[in-house]
Amino acid sequence: MALKLTLAGRTHLVEIVRRRPRLVLSIDGREHEIAAAGEGGDGRNSLEIGGDSLHFVRAQVGDSQLVHLKGRGYEVGWVDPQAEIADAGADHDEVKSPMPGRVVSVSRIAGDRVLRGETVATIESMKLQMSLPAPRDGRIAAILRAEGDAVEKDEAVARLEALSPGS
């Protein structure tokens, strides 16, 4: 699979053309022979590309690579082909109870904005309390169960809605 990187708002395709006798990468179709590929990881590093000997500093921050080369800093983003599965909750609007139990507390009210992972309610089941997180960023459309209510497995305790653009 081709690697997709972004730099200054543009997407670039990085492909492996050959490995022997030397690694050849293509950037948007332009081929570069890598005579020395340096080390992986962060910090001071060097590369030999074509006839150029490059000394640079690299650091990974989240999905971005910060590269400092010839007195300039660059931020290179990585387009994750699985970005969408990372948002697997994206089409899940319901905050469901994973166990049959009882609602111990409801921490949000309808209309609240929530971020993915923030607790919406807490349930108790089998003498164990667990918080029910928002599956994605959004707004609480409705709280469907109140404190003290019994809930079944997979029953929705709250429902989310998308934030309208600009809000």
Next chain:
Amino acid sequence: MTDPAVTALATPSRTKAPLFRKVMIANRGEIVCRIARTLRQLSIPSLAIFHDAEAGAAHTRVTDEAVEIQGETPVAAHLDARQIIVAAVKAGADAIHPGYGFLSENAAFARAVAEAGLTFIGPDADVIALMGDKISARAFAERHGAPVAPSAVSEGHIDAFIAAAAGIGFPLLIKAAAGGGGKGMKIVRSQEELADAARSAASEALRYFADGRIYAELYVERPRHIEVQVLGDGQGEAVHLFERECSVQRRFQKIIEEAPAPNLPRETRERMLDSAVRLTRAARYRNAGTIEFILAPDGRFFFLEMNTRLQVEHPVTEMITGVDLVRAQVEIAAGQGLPFRQSEIAPRGVAIECRICAEDPERDFLPEIGVVRYLAKPEAPYLRFENALDAHQKVTADFDSMLAKLVAHSETRDAAIGRSIAALRELVIVGVRTNTEYLARVLAHPAFRAGDLHTGFLAEHAQELKSIPPDERTRDHVLIAAALGLRDFREVAFGAPEPHATIGRWRN
């Protein structure tokens, strides 16, 4: 190669017994490191303060001791005068150096320090109060023969102010009487804009400074901001350490300063220095201070304000004079008087300071935050890289965005610019966006090289100072460097088995 301007700072103390038992440095960041260096040379134990959010920060490690101060926010803690004085007393300090910013120009603090029986390394509280208020400072300057720009003050009704301001002529600058920095400043170019501008400035002044008084003065087009470094002994004696050029500003804040000011006619310089010394004497000013002037293209200059503390940009003065200003401050505070006579010092060469800030010049210099992932500091005998940076340090919005100062000295201005640009390229801060490249572009700009400076310099040349996208080759190299930093990509690139890796892309 050792620069005498720098070695002079390291000459041993002329007295044998330490001047103070222990000095608290009531500040943070690079200035603490800077002050601690001199205190160490003077064999004076130092004490730093820190909020929990700064635990372990560089400025707490360069002093002999460090005490924690509490506060809702780190800034609140650093502004808590009472707590800081109590901490100083408790730790056995007998003097407090306030650095710049925070409590350094707070008259009440200076007074409280004195009342607690400690020495405030700075001027008297009354002088701080006098100079801290723009209106009283201006009146004082006017009384003592310093040129002041025509102005008006809103003492009573706003309408009276508007009428008086209109009398000055346009363009006008309106600002809060109690303000500092760029807050509440407005430029008014015509009669029609005046009333609205005055009202909104007054309400902003009230909001920011709890003091609705505003102040209007002649607005000088293409002005230069030139300041004079002075030292006063508090007995009416004073000397100057020449001037600094501070015109290169963004959002009304300096980012490049230099000494001496380029293209300044000798006669103007003389008058300016003389004016500054006279004012300092008249105020019976004690300690290091700075008198700021606005210089018009026609050679007229006006008193702007006096900063009653050590300035951020003091190193450029140190580098051209060989004087350690912090040491002078300490010695004066210890009652030793002025360290030299005016005739004993002369400037040598040119020094330029660049303020390295966590900000994005491409987005209106908005502050940036992040974690320093990699740090490489420039080093050379003619350089001072004043900083409190650590690798892995968090840069938050808690404090000012200035991360460090890079000061370079050389015999000529061109050479100093060259050295500064080289050092900026050597400086690597990865993880937080900074203005480093922008500063290098400013220094390299022909107008800067020509010394054609004014406070609108950056705005005037904004277009040429924008970053130029890298050429395709460099961009490809950056992308390759990034790709080879991704573990997964490296695995694909180097993990292919043999003979497949050698066969390569083959289809039958």
Next chain:
Amino acid sequence: MRKIQSTINASSAEFRRNFAHNKRLAAEFRERQEAARHSRPARDLARIAKQGKMRPRERIEKLIDPGTPFLELSSLAANMAYGGEAPSASCIAGIGIVAGKETMIRADDCTVKGGAWYPLTVKKIVRALDIALENRLPVIHLCDSAGGFLPLQAELFPDRQMAGRIFRNQSLLSKLGVQQLALVFGHCTAGGAYIPALSDYSVIVRGTGAVFLGGPPLVRAATGEEVSVEELGGAEMHTSVSGVCDYPAATEEEAISIGRDIVRLWREPNKIAGRREPAEAPAYDPEELYGILPDDIKRQFEMREIIARIVDGSRFHEYQPNYGATLVCGFANIWGFKVGILANNGVLFNDSSLKGAHFIELCNQNETPLLFLQNITGYMVGREYERRGITKDGAKMIMAQSCSRVPKFTVMCNGSFGAGNYGMCGRAYDGRLLFAWPNHQIGVMGGKQAANTLADVKLNQMKRGGEAVDRALVERVREETLAAYQEQLSAYYSTSELWDDGIIDPVDTRNALGVAISASLNAPLGEPGYGVFRF
């Protein structure tokens, strides 16, 4: 090992004639292959594009590590069956590198009748899984099939080597600890549904992927239940309710990316330790193979010249160079892997058969894979040879070869006729992979011999029946037989029926063998030992 000294004269008329002939054969092969791979009705392609689906070859290209080889197998399967309706037997199989690991990749071809399985499709899938079993190659299934092609169900469903064998092989692979991954891009209907179910991991694409034993129409017919594809077997249902599939993916790209992540997790292959030397290109240009192979199947050529253009550095350690000269035996390296080569330089005699059997034993003793380069018209016939026991010497070679524990590979360089095919590891002998060159012909005997034999039979019938000898009739028998024979003798017929693992261009032989030998080292060697040799 010494470099083979080639005696080919590339400027000779013969060389040039051969070159032109074989180059044309290679070009014809490429054309047929190109058509089988890419020529599809625009309507089908438009439908696939509309569904947002990739074509199977695009999927494979995205799946495998960039800049690595893909050895496609049987690209012309079914090329002479079903009136050409099922190019490549409507599926793709091959060995490729995914996340650094050798894998068998098997893809349904949704561009042909919705990926329906023809009898030869089933044969090809079963063969791919046989290869996976024999070589312990992890399998990645790219599923997108409407199910069995119903009009021909009798030829694909019931027998031992038919559809059921696919799932049996999947089960055995799993038992051997060989991982399988299914990427469900389209439908997996009926039996096809077991492919993801029997895989260790499965990823299913939302919206287009579906897995069910019976599709909505069948459900409606059987029970009257109205149900949508999504509800019945869509990604959401299978990954959150039934557990038939493991990971939902929003797009095909994402499914491939997840699939690559999964393969990365798999343990490193435990290949049999064989010394691999640094590879070296042949000293002679493989293109010259075209000029060495004759333009007439009947004409003999020097097999050492072929070997010189396949093996590393053209270096060859010949065993018994002066004995049994019609079978060239010796050691060489291919892509750094040591192999024992048996190549026909004429009819097999008693001595060449004994030499071959002995050499096979040496390779087994030495754990050296065997490579058979076939160009064989058979074992020598005639009273003299029968009296010398040519049959028992041929049998020794078959015994030694059949019982070999080392991986075996066969390349059909030209003719493969009669019992020589057996001794030289023909299809029946479970070589790991068998490739054919475009000029290859195969049959129990040559076309002319067969035609003559049958014409003689006809003539004798006439004579015995006292009929007048109708020369014209005998001639017709001869010609008809020859024509029918010629078609079935051809490499295209052979490959259509999956008697081989694909035709390859002669110049591709070295790479194909490199990938094949490397793959074979994933499986442990078999038990040593032979049956009873007749001395």
